[in-house]
Amino acid sequence: MAKNYYEITLALAGICQAAHLVQQLAHQGQCQPEALNVSLRSVIDLNPGSTLAVFGNDEANLRLGLETLMAVLNSQGMGAELTRYTLSLMVLERKLSGNKSALDTLAQRISQLDRQLAHYELGSETITSAMAAIYVDVVSPLGPRIQVTGSPAVLQNPLLQSRVRATLLAGIRAAVLWQQMGGGRFQLMLSRQRLLREAKTILSRLSPAY
Template sequence: MAKNYYDITIALAGVAQSARLVQQLAHDDQYSHEALSISLKSILITDSPSTLSVFGLEKDLRMGLESLQSALTDNRQGLSAELTRYLLSIMVLERKLSANKPALNELSSRISQLDRQLAHFDVESETITSALAAIYIDVISPIGPRIQVTGSPDALQRPLVQAKVRAALLAGIRAAVLWQQVGGSRLQLMFSRNRLLQQAQKILAHS
């Protein structure tokens, strides 16, 4: 069966967008509020008619598509290496999660419980961000391995930055689950890099 590289690339861009947000937050950069909002909203979409509609429009994944390009083409040094490390670490955690039925059920239950709060708070509010971070701590962290986030000590000591980093990681895992569902695999990152890169460039060209 032929792989749908459009859907695979869209989902992978979702993972890359989360990885880039973690990087921006950890280094105290000016992170994209719009990209964070799109990524956090994707966690809450559990039933979607298409891969793209989990995130919105192609332009909503511009940061993710550009970050994916960087991970697929740049040398393995500095910030590019760090971005790739986050990307691969998220994928490892997703595999652990998918193999753990109780954790999956708990994750689904906890996310569905957010509906009441979402009636009163925006997805990027401190209340919702902290709730998503708590889900990451309670459900994802125990299944390990822990993702080592590096950056500015000042930034990483702030509770709200910590919460946003964990919420962004949760969004990355959600995108990685989607990536697996549409036919994504680690082997593609080794043997189909050019195909993924061409697809990302094609989407960026008209997004």
């Protein structure tokens, strides 16, 4: 069956967006709030109608991820750190997908977030901490653990630690989606130009960012 590179590129942009947000949080203690909101919300929708629906049904919600994806594929200016986060999320997702018990626990824990979301905002400390706990309890122990580097002062802040872990959970969500759409790590080498073209086409449709 022919692969749908539009869907694959959207999911890959979701991984790259989470990776970039983790980098921003770890170094600066803050990140683009709209992009973070999109990534965190993607965790909650376990039965989306489409790949784009996972990211709020708007290509513009993945602008940061698409730009990051192009930079990673072009090896331009993003450094090894972002590539390492992106690849590490893919490796960890493979460990998760091979563990049915962990997958069942993950789905159960995520479904419980709905009850909390009736009382708390998505970006609240309560929801962020709950997502971080899911990552720490269910995903991270599967290994290899993702080593996040950044400002020591930032990384010692418990609230920011939770934000980073919640964002890594969003990256895992995107990596699961990427595999479901037919993605694979070999594509990053063998279909680089195809993925670049697709990302460039999507970005060309978006209005300029101000």
